[in-house]
Amino acid sequence: DSGVTQTPKHLITATGQRVTLRCSPRSGDLSVYWYQQSLDQGLQFLIQYYNGEERAKGNILERFSAQQFPDLHSELNLSSLELGDSALYFCASSAWTGNGYTFGSGTRLTVV
Amino acid sequence: AQKITQTQPGMFVQEKEAVTLDCTYDTSDQSYGLFWYKQPSSGEMIFLIYQGSYDEQNATEGRYSLNFQKARKSANLVISASQLGDSAMYFCAMTYNAGGTSYGKLTFGQGTILTVHP
Numbered sequence: 001d002s003g004v005t006q007t008p009k010h011l012i013t014a015t016g017q018r019v020t021l022r023c024s025p026r027s028g029d030l031s032v033y034w035y036q037q038s039l040d041q042g043l044q045f046l047i048q049y050y051n052g053e054e055r056a057k058g059n060i061l062e063r064f065s066a067q068q069f070p071d072l073h074s075e076l077n078l079s080s081l082e083l084g085d086s087a088l089y090f091c092a093s094s095a096w097t098g099n100g101y102t103f104g105s106g107t108r109l110t111v112v
Numbered sequence: 113a114q115k116i117t118q119t120q121p122g123m124f125v126q127e128k129e130a131v132t133l134d135c136t137y138d139t140s141d142q143s144y145g146l147f148w149y150k151q152p153s154s155g156e157m158i159f160l161i162y163q164g165s166y167d168e169q170n171a172t173e174g175r176y177s178l179n180f181q182k183a184r185k186s187a188n189l190v191i192s193a194s195q196l197g198d199s200a201m202y203f204c205a206m207t208y209n210a211g212g213t214s215y216g217k218l219t220f221g222q223g224t225i226l227t228v229h230p
Binding site for chain 2 (some may be wrong): 002011033035042045048049055056058088092100101102103105106108
């Protein structure tokens with residue numbers, strides 16, 4: 001167990017639907033990062049939160065949104081899903097100091 | 113902007129042999145961190161090794177070592193005494209450093225699939 005918990009592990013949904021992916025960071029880590037891994041795009045950074053505030057944005061679609069709550073868990077919301085959104089979504093966390101990025105086991109999203 | 117290039121889509125190695133996985137990077141930052149991750153078929157991302165741009169010695173972690181050549185902007189991963197369990201996808205990644213601490217997003221390469229033959 002890496003200490004970063006992602007739920008659910010697998011998700012199958014239909015096009016046009018909305019899903020929420022959840023991430024609980026490692027204890028003490030204030031930063032949460034979301035990444036998307038797909039066959040054609042590789043590993044892409046989506047968004048970072050630090051202590052509840054958005055810190056950096058990457059190639060995140062407007063249909064996607066995220067937030068980090070006071071207890072530091074984070075949710076990634078994906079709406080109006082398309083077939084191309086099928087991917088492995090990773091959450092990672094890090095402390096303010098140190099070089100440790102810890103990844104969760106990922107949520108595998110399949111859009112049918 | 114930072115960029116990572118892994119030019120080997122796939123590599124094969126015999127069990128117990130050493131293998132080098134290539135990684136070159138591009139950045140205008142003076143201070144940065146370089147990482148290698150392993151992703152087995154189960155999908156999780158496993159941290160292997162880290163090198164800071166100002167570290168004078170190459171990083172080592174057990175059977176893993178990072179051959180850091182700053183002038184050439186390369187950070188190759190060397191796996192010694194390969195094991196069947198080393199078969200996986202390997203990613204090189206980098207991020208910014210400030211005051212010796214890495215922070216911010218990781219930029220990943222496209223990955224190299226390593227297959228270890230018995």
